[in-house]
Amino acid sequence: MNIIELRHVTRRYPDGFTALHDINLSLEPGKFYSLLGPSGSGKTTILRLIAGFDQPTAGEILFKGRDITNLPASRRPLNTVFQNYALFPHLNVFDNIAFGLKVKKVAPDEIKKKVERMLSLVRLEGFGKRSVQELSGGQQQRVAIARALVNHPKVLLLDESLSALDKKLRKTMQFELRSIQKQLGITFIFVTHDQEEALAMSDEIFVLNDGRLQQSGSPSAIYDEPVNEFVARFIGDSNLMSGHMIRDFEVEFGNHRFECADAGIKPGEQVQVLLRPEDLSLVEPAQGKIVVDILSQLFLGDHYEIWAKDDGGFNWLIHTVEKAPAERCGLHFAPDAIHVMRLGESESEFDQRLSQYEEHEK
Amino acid sequence: MRKLGKALYLVFAFILLYLPIVYLAYFSFSSGQDMVHFQHFSWVHYQALWADKNLIAIFLQTILLAILSSLIATAIGTCGAWGIFRLRGVQRKTLLVFNNVLMVAPDVIIGASFLICFTALGIGLSFWSVLLSHIAFSIPIVVLMVLPRLHDLDLTLIDAAQDLGAGKGLIFNQIILPEIMPGILSGLFMALTYSLDDFAVTFFVTGNGFTTLSVEIYSRARQGINLEINALSTVMLLVVLLLAGGYLFLTRQHDISLGARS
Numbered sequence: 001m002n003i004i005e006l007r008h009v010t011r012r013y014p015d016g017f018t019a020l021h022d023i024n025l026s027l028e029p030g031k032f033y034s035l036l037g038p039s040g041s042g043k044t045t046i047l048r049l050i051a052g053f054d055q056p057t058a059g060e061i062l063f064k065g066r067d068i069t070n071l072p073a074s075r076r077p078l079n080t081v082f083q084n085y086a087l088f089p090h091l092n093v094f095d096n097i098a099f100g101l102k103v104k105k106v107a108p109d110e111i112k113k114k115v116e117r118m119l120s121l122v123r124l125e126g127f128g129k130r131s132v133q134e135l136s137g138g139q140q141q142r143v144a145i146a147r148a149l150v151n152h153p154k155v156l157l158l159d160e161s162l163s164a165l166d167k168k169l170r171k172t173m174q175f176e177l178r179s180i181q182k183q184l185g186i187t188f189i190f191v192t193h194d195q196e197e198a199l200a201m202s203d204e205i206f207v208l209n210d211g212r213l214q215q216s217g218s219p220s221a222i223y224d225e226p227v228n229e230f231v232a233r234f235i236g237d238s239n240l241m242s243g244h245m246i247r248d249f250e251v252e253f254g255n256h257r258f259e260c261a262d263a264g265i266k267p268g269e270q271v272q273v274l275l276r277p278e279d280l281s282l283v284e285p286a287q288g289k290i291v292v293d294i295l296s297q298l299f300l301g302d303h304y305e306i307w308a309k310d311d312g313g314f315n316w317l318i319h320t321v322e323k324a325p326a327e328r329c330g331l332h333f334a335p336d337a338i339h340v341m342r343l344g345e346s347e348s349e350f351d352q353r354l355s356q357y358e359e360h361e362k
Numbered sequence: 363m364r365k366l367g368k369a370l371y372l373v374f375a376f377i378l379l380y381l382p383i384v385y386l387a388y389f390s391f392s393s394g395q396d397m398v399h400f401q402h403f404s405w406v407h408y409q410a411l412w413a414d415k416n417l418i419a420i421f422l423q424t425i426l427l428a429i430l431s432s433l434i435a436t437a438i439g440t441c442g443a444w445g446i447f448r449l450r451g452v453q454r455k456t457l458l459v460f461n462n463v464l465m466v467a468p469d470v471i472i473g474a475s476f477l478i479c480f481t482a483l484g485i486g487l488s489f490w491s492v493l494l495s496h497i498a499f500s501i502p503i504v505v506l507m508v509l510p511r512l513h514d515l516d517l518t519l520i521d522a523a524q525d526l527g528a529g530k531g532l533i534f535n536q537i538i539l540p541e542i543m544p545g546i547l548s549g550l551f552m553a554l555t556y557s558l559d560d561f562a563v564t565f566f567v568t569g570n571g572f573t574t575l576s577v578e579i580y581s582r583a584r585q586g587i588n589l590e591i592n593a594l595s596t597v598m599l600l601v602v603l604l605l606a607g608g609y610l611f612l613t614r615q616h617d618i619s620l621g622a623r624s
Contacts, residue, residue: 052522073524086522090540126537151526 001065003029003187009047009059011211019045020211022059029154029224032181032188034198043191044083044207046155050189052156058080063154078155079148083163085140087132093119093143094128102277121180126211138169145180157188161196174201185255195235199223207231217348223276227350228341232274239275239316244268248357250295251340254312256290260339263357272341274321277319279337281356288330292316297324384600391591397587407593414590417578421594424558424574427489431495431496432553438497439553440546441503444538447512464502472499473566480567487569495567496557503556504549511545512538544613551609555602 004027011020019043027033035043044309049061052073060069068076080101087096097118101111119125121140123338132143141161148156158177162170178201181188181230192198198205207214207222207230215227226232229240243253248263253273265271285291292308295315306318308329316331345353393404411417417443446457464472476495477487484489515538523533539546561576566575575598579591 051521051525053524073521074527074529080522080525082518082522083515084518086516086518088519088522088537097529103527103532147526175561 001029002026002062003064004189005062005065006046006049007060007062009046009049009061011049011054011055011174012057018211020049020056023211023213025206025213027030027155027189029187030185031203032178032189032190032201034192034202034205035208036192036195036198036205036234037214038193040210041208043193043208043294043306044159045211047080047159047189047191050155051078051080053155054129055127056219062113069108076178077153078157079151079153080157080159081141081144081148081161085144085161087143087147089133089199091132093124093130093132093135094129096132096143097147097150099144104151114150115146118150121149121183122146122176126181137165139171141173142176143167145177149180149184149186153186155189156181158188158190160191160193165191170197177201199235207234209234213347225339226274227347228343229272231342232339235283237277237319238313239277239280241273242270243273243327244270245340248333251338254290254314258289259334259335260338260340260348262338264353265293265340265342267350270314270343272343274339274341275333275337277305277317278303278337279333280316280318282318282320282324282329284327284333285324287329288332290331292327293328294324294326378407383595386592387596387599390589390596392589395589397589397592407589408597410590411593411597417590417594420573420575421579421598422573424576425562427496427574428554428557429495430559431477431493432550434563435497435553436504436546436550439501439549440542442501442546443505443508443512444534447509451463461502461505466500468561469562470566471552476563477566487567489572490569492572492574493565494559499560499563500553500556502546503552504546507549507557508542508545511542512557515541534561547613549610551605554605558598558602 004025006023007027009020009023012018015213023047024043035046037043043100045054049056050070052071053182058066062068063077076132088099091099091311094115097115098111101114106114115128116125119128122145124139124142124146127139127143130142141164144208144239145156159309162173162177165173174197177188190198190201191278194306205215205219206216209230215222215231216226222231225234225294226235232238232240241253243251245262245265245267246257247267248265249260251258251260251262251271251273284286290310292310295309296305297306298302303319303321306314306320306324308324308331310316310331318331342350385397390407391402391403391405392400393406394401442461448462449457465539473495476491476498480487480491512611519541520533521538523537528536559576560574561580564574565577565580568574572582579594582588582591
């Protein structure tokens, strides 16, 4: 059974601004979910609705099939780790973590045991008496996680919880969060605008833009098969061109026709074509599908980032492990490296089309 | 050079401000009966003060009034500040303006209006009428002291407490109150000094049975200067100094317990 479900959730503010348009989400227990989108996309609004700090204008929120839309935040079996951590400044580390248990009138020795266990889970043994203001950002973050987890929530909500940390610490915390989640088997809902973070940590990602759900799926599905230009641009680097379909499995862009892996689109229709930079390789001009002139190349440690211009004037971004062999090269890519996207196609239409022509193939 | 000038200016200003007080305290130790010639050092006026049971009773009444009125005003003012803080836009601005008008209105007008109000309502002039008016004029200052603290309050703390299962009462007692305590303490001490200080309002609303020090001193001073008053003023100055010191100590303790907040 789904642990959290949002059905046709809309949030409109009194000034007429609509933060969320008809959002539908289903979350299974024990998984790590990310809500990914640029600022203002509505991801934090969704989190606040699930936590109970805000109420939807329309639609309902279900917890294990039970409607909790109007249940106050204090009575929902889930806890939040806030963006700024929101630790209580007048309480020490121990009392911060114990707050939720004290509210529930748990016996003092039981509280002590549980808090100690949490401190060791987040690797802060012996920090109980410290003032929270003496702690570093990473330590405060871990106190915030412990304060939420000590209540044994069924779902943990994390609001941009890593964005205040420096890059190295962020990587460590990503790893720790993931291992805590695996260890406890709690559903995590993680809000972030950092696509790398979402790709690295999640079982499933929900991509949002302008208060609308753009796409949901596993990190690899979203990276490999973005449904539209927004998702393609937001997640990873991309080469995007407009073109049109010739027939099933053949598309034209940049005045060339190419074999591709997409079908179910009527011939002549305007489409967007996406090629990921790492799916491109540089070969002898005669062997390439397109001939390009190298403009610049940067060595980034694990790969080269190469910019090249084709005869039609399009600038290609290419990631390779080897340097470009010559000033003028051929560009090679496999048919399934070409992702064809219809303009304005929704995720469900996309899924439907995909299943149609896949059946047709068989 | 500019620094020296500044320091000299400050010293000059403080001398000017404190000179009358020091002059007054100085003559409280004179054995004479006027403030023209210092005779020789003596405690005679302090002895007279100690023997003046009436004056001591008034002194204690004044303190009781100050403590009671400031405590009640702090409670009401804190709730009021919370109420204003929760409002938005025009409502909030209107209430703040009303609050500030009370702050800047001359005491004489406030006193007179209380007098009119009490007589119209048929409330006798006594300790209670003075207490009521002291509470009333202390509330705005408490509101002004508490509001900035509320503005500094991180609202996600309230979300966090709610998230951890706390109800409204618990959130106010355990999260909001400790956060705004420095503002409440400032308000309390300001209200205390306002009440101790007040002459004009009390003068209007006090009746036969009750009087405060400032009113009593005023009425005595009209019959000629008595150095017993000097002695009393010196004692009060010391009390106020102690109070101010206590306030400094308390707020610093609070800041230390909160750690350096920056």
